[in-house]
Amino acid sequence: MLRLEPRSTQSFAAAWLSPLMALVLTVITGGVIFLAMGKDPSTALYIYFVEPLTTTSGLSEVAVKAGPLILIGIGLSFGFRAGIWNIGAEGQYIAGAIAGGGLAVYFYESESTLLLPAMLVLGTLGGMAWAAVPALLKTRFNANEILVSLMLVYVAELLLVHLVQGPWRNPQGWGFPGTRLFPDAATMPLLFSGKRVHLGTLITLAVPFIAWFILARTRFGFTVRVFGSAPLAARHAGVHGHRMIWQSLLIGGGLAGLAGVIEATGTIGQLVPNISPGYGFTAIIVAFLGRLHPLGVLLAGIAIAVTYIGGEGAQISAGLPKAVTSLFQGIILFYLLAFDLFTRYRIIVSSRATE
């Protein structure tokens, strides 16, 4: 007979082994899926998980893709720790891109060095504003933040489509949806010529370390940790639930908005309808895979970014649909959640005779 016995504290080893096990099992499952699709598994797996890391341009692309995932993932991990489920980061990302990018649309002839910093600030505020809606409705009217933040994703997507097809459409764009290309003053400087890695990627890399410091060393970080693990104790210690909801949604929204405007000013250089390949949703997986720990999120963001690039490579060279990537992402999360059993419980093997 197998039975479960709760651990008094979470197993540290199991907590960090389970993401690795999840990744390994996802690769194996991926091989089986490729086999079922009639593709050579070893070639396909190589394209997905190894090839992106073998060339400098591949590495540059991984960094570009990991950036938004890490930023959003860090922001979400604050809320998830506190038990506040902001799953509308995709909408906050788009709102940030709209708010920040709008500035470049209106000042498309500007050469001011203030333009780019102003866009980053506006983008962050845009994401925060979008996240403020579920925060307000949750604290004032008790409305479920999961559903409200998610509904706002669709609203943001539709708003972006409307803007880039209508009032903000590039007059010289031959009717294609999309704004004017941003002026130089509104684009992130590239770090290396010929590669897409830009200044925004560097900003992104700093954020996990700042978040780690806040979480480990500040009073606010302490309250986040306590609120998530022991809400009642937190209440006795004077941590206010409403304030925690506001703080975690604003942090999540702000970082998602920042990611959106960095993507618009760095990688894309204009606003287009498909500004996100689902970063806001994938970042949820990144946050869990990184164990809601800032440095873990950094690593998880890179790992998931590899599958994005691999997915693009596989689409081109092996004719595999891009959707394989999101299938893998779902499978990773399934395995991770399954392995989490071992962090919270001990498996006891007992013979019936002893019962």
Place this chain on the structure above:
Amino acid sequence: MPELIIASVMTMMTAATPLVFAATGELICERSGVLNLGVEGMMLIGAVFGFATAAVTGNAPLGLLVAGASGILASLIFAFLTLTLLSNQVATGLALTIFGTGLSALFGFDYVGETIDRIAAIHLPVLSDLPVVGPLLFGHDPLVYLGLILLTGVAWFLNRSRSGMILRAVGDSDVSAHAIGYPVVLIRYTAVAFGGLMAGLGGGYLSLVYTPLWAENMAAGRGWIAIALVVFATWRPERVLFGAILFGSIMILQLNAQAAGLGIPAAFMSMLPYIATIVVLVLISRDAIKIRLNAPACLGRPFRAER
């Protein structure tokens, strides 16, 4: 003019039906104490496998069966993780939605642009030809009726039957139900599987009747709206129908307004169902006591049998 109104009501019912299916299933699942946020993913899985079956065999009713069965299979992944491995229900539900989105897009890749013969509206001699009431009462497609029958059955089951009472007991106090001797985990597995069946059927309705074709992400948030409908209905099946019809009307209003060309940009009209969901959630949730009294007390909590 009457023709226009009748046509609007008919289309409204087709827009409401996938929500009736998905919300009724989620309602049973939540009443047993399990919050499954994977409805959107299960709908997409049902939609794609149902459509593929119909496209390959030419048999749309068979496609519908497959849609329901694939919804059940998808829900069992969720059930195994949350009920046997005690994983977090919110995170697992999200994983199911992400998985379903990916799986359906991958599997449906070859079926984009294919067409099938949709499940046709019923036509009863004499009755369906009656003026006004004919089409309104006897002119829908069979699944509209199936949805209403299942909803009525669920309402009877929860309010009147002994098994329904046990299901509610499991959702309201899993520990006591277990102590009395009811198999809590097994009952929850069944409830989750019923939710999967209904979400699969709702998805199948989209690809086999409503459109009828397969397009990536074609559920377009209906799975999430269905979850919101359960809150809107304060976990009472009889109110699900009202909510689904409300949303069906909003979707039709939006389409008609776009067709009429009122000068409001199409994107803003398309936002209506999503904004309406938020408004409805706010209106119903502001009464915190009402929510607390009606919501299953164990909703979202993992249960582990102590001996």
